[in-house]
Amino acid sequence: MISKAVAMRILRVLLVVLALAFCAYSLVDQWDATVRAFEQMSVPTLLGSFAAGLAGLVGWMLSWRVFLAGLGSPLPLKAMYRINSISQLGKYVPGKVWALVTQMELAKEYDVPRPRSFGSTLLAMAASQGTGLAVAAVTLPLTSETARQRYWWLFLLAPLMLACLHPKVVTWAVNLLLKLARRDPLERPVRLGEMLLGSFLAVVGWAFFGVHLWLLCAAVGGDGPGLIFLATGAYALAFVAGFLVFIAPGGIGARETAMVLVLTPVLPAGAPIVVALASRVLLTIADLANAGLAVLIGGRPPKPDSGERSAEAPAEGNEPEPGTLVTGTQLSETKE
Template identity: 70%
Template sequence: MNSKAATKRTPRDLAMRALRVLLLLLALAFCAYSLVSQWDETVRAFEEMSWPTLAGALAAGLAALFAHMLGWRAFLTGLGSPLPIKAAFRIQSISQLGKYVPGKVWALVTQVELARTYHVPRIRSFSATLLAVATSSACGLAMAAATLPLTSDEARDRYWWLFLLAPVMVASLHPRIVTWCLDTALRLVRRPPLEHPVSLSATLRAVGWTVLGWVLFGVHTWLLCMAVGGDGPGLPFLATGAFTLAFVAGFLVFIAPGGIGAREAVLLVVLNPVLPAGTAIVVAIGSRVVLTVADLLNAGAATLIGRSTPRPESDESDGTDGNEPGGQELVPGTEPTKERS
């Protein structure tokens, strides 16, 4: 292939690249604002915690984010577009900065467009991301429903209606239900059905990685609770349930960037009765800052990986979205499949 043709960019490609850069700059600006706006509270919170504890919470947070990335990658593989771990990490880490921009669509838009640079059709990356979000929410609610009613009366009394959603959401992850929902949505927008129905094995792998991620987020929260004087044999379970419930609640608040405000409010409700007076807010703020730093570190590492990783031969598309008959998938390891009857 001619090298000039391989590097040729259409006006649409240049526009999408400019949009990704703009979203990245906006995300960094909102990250900076979220840190600066709570600077005094953050300093006071960190003064009550040791640096080894903060480092441990950061390590657990980084590991949790990596596990959730592997869950998204499992869905993408199951849909027919396997990606190397480095590529999946780069896409996920950079796109996740979009969650700091008000609204919940920017991370999704960025993730879909970044995946295109690895020749992942938009339909597949969009579907994998929706499945990952649904799985994360369902598993998070299920873990909160399993841990908090036994350890937190406040959470049980205030958020009982969310707990009722847990079994419904978990049941809705069955591959037949997922495939039917995705195919119905594609039919409504006049697109062909998925080439690769979501398999049970892909779903189980994604659920496994997602649950591991929530457990690691629980470790992150538990370390911060221990640092401010929390104790007791039920604290690890309470910390895990508190974080998963807070994260899901933050996600449901559409306009809040990164769930800011909503996540902290839920953590206060759940943790206030079991931590020394005035320390629950320290945990909430400490968690917010530590995980923001984790997102920034991941995005920085992903940028460096992008510089050292050879780009695909061409970013140009053949005009298909991966679902049309005859569409050819260019992701390494993916084979074309026959159209479903």
Template identity: 45%
Template sequence: MGLAFVALGFLSYGLSKNWNDSVAALGRLSWWTVAGSLAAVLIGLGFMLLAWRAVLAGFGSPLPLRVAAKVLFMGQLGKYVPGSVWAFAAMMELARDHGSPPRRTFGATVVGLVTSLGCALALAAITLPLTSQEVARQTWYLMALIPLIVVGLHPRVLTFGLNLVLRIARKEPLDHVLSGSAMLAATAWTMIGWLFYGVHIWLLLGDMTPGGPSLFAVAAGAYALAWVTGLLTVIVPAGIGVREGAMVLVLAPVLDAPHALVIAIVSRLAFTLADVLWAGLGFLLARNQAPQASRAEAYVAQ
């Protein structure tokens, strides 16, 4: 819990730096658009939960949905702390309390992250040429990662790579090979989640410029590329500032910089609020779910 409070402190600091712009952004958008955008983010995160849970089950640690929500979303608050290890550490500790060995949680989280990266790059590769050839040319090197990710997500290659990392860290290897069906399910859930992420930008974009459904490709590609850029900038908590700059660049063909920045800031607020709401929901849903160790101790005491 201490780590969660530290993460919330960094999260609040990141928001306070953009507070005035955030207030101005909300004033430019209708409340139902902002609410719809937040709802799309919440749904998208829900599909990401299903993807992560499918991978963890494939590694041999099936968790009840409410427990999985608690582990994933409370642990993910650690991404707002500088560095790339805090979310991993928090999730492994939370999952350990419910019977999932740290190596499986670590493996599932790495697979989930790489799968999300692959889906985001694929979505950007499909949509960006339809919106801006210039942006597509400037980001060719990111698209070049797609074949590597596809090969890396093959279950046997994936298991070998994860076990190599665990061996270097002097940890026990994974005792299950992820099945192809589990990997396909996780990829499908992840891509659906990314489509909802595209919806959240599309709704905001619709308040700024006419275009209707044709703007969805711009919206989906903009957020996908912005997220990838923020992810690869690991020294910045949750990509704060980096993601917004990338989104302004990708939206340039259809929107001027001030309006694009408004969308980027509101998007950041929507994801931040969604992270907190999901973490709170996960905590509430699993509050009566006793940790596995505690249940075992109670059984022995009887």
């Protein structure tokens, strides 16, 4: 019979393989349109946008690491990178739970209790979505009339989402969800310093994603001093809109629709869909590159060497017999 540990390992592998299959399908399905979109942009633009997207993902990883450490499980950078990069492929599987499940299972290898991993992921999601709405609410009303008219209700949610990031509110909400999932509550409440630092790193991530989209917009004819603010707000709004569509893997469709709507008034005809498609493909490649690099650099927990024996605790059955001289020790001098 397969042990529980082996079964969970098989489950982790299947989840990653399934995520890779959906990820590959999303790229192949739009291959011709992607090639046409990339032909309109220079290699330096694409590389710069790709690098900015990677930086945004790393900012969010660090935000999650802050929350996990605050709940009692600090992780080394390599371990954090491996767990988060691989688990993020789960967002390409329909439904929002697979990235969370994969992250919990990978974190278990580092002795992170599942309730703690679950809670830190919820905190990171709350910080990213709450600050994302705030970023959109600050930038878009000043730069996009279309966004104000179509997504005004999301802007109203921004103050509410930010208020919900208060440590007492967040601790209560996470414990409630853990109770519904029949898990133990958090061992310690969320502290203000952790929420501030985690939310700040989430905002840093949004800033890099804004640069990512701004470079693409500039490459297809967008200009003006307010373009970078519009691009940052457009990406934040589009990502949150895609996140709210539960069944769409990675927010596919909903994210592009919101992005095109916001960018249409400021870009040449046909350019917004090119930007949206290029952004999707570049960030998908960034997720794949992160996962691939995480596998290459390792970061797995150290495994004990079965060939080594501890001097303090010799293995059972290998203890010296009473009165037997143990080799390799120094004899004490005898008195004459």
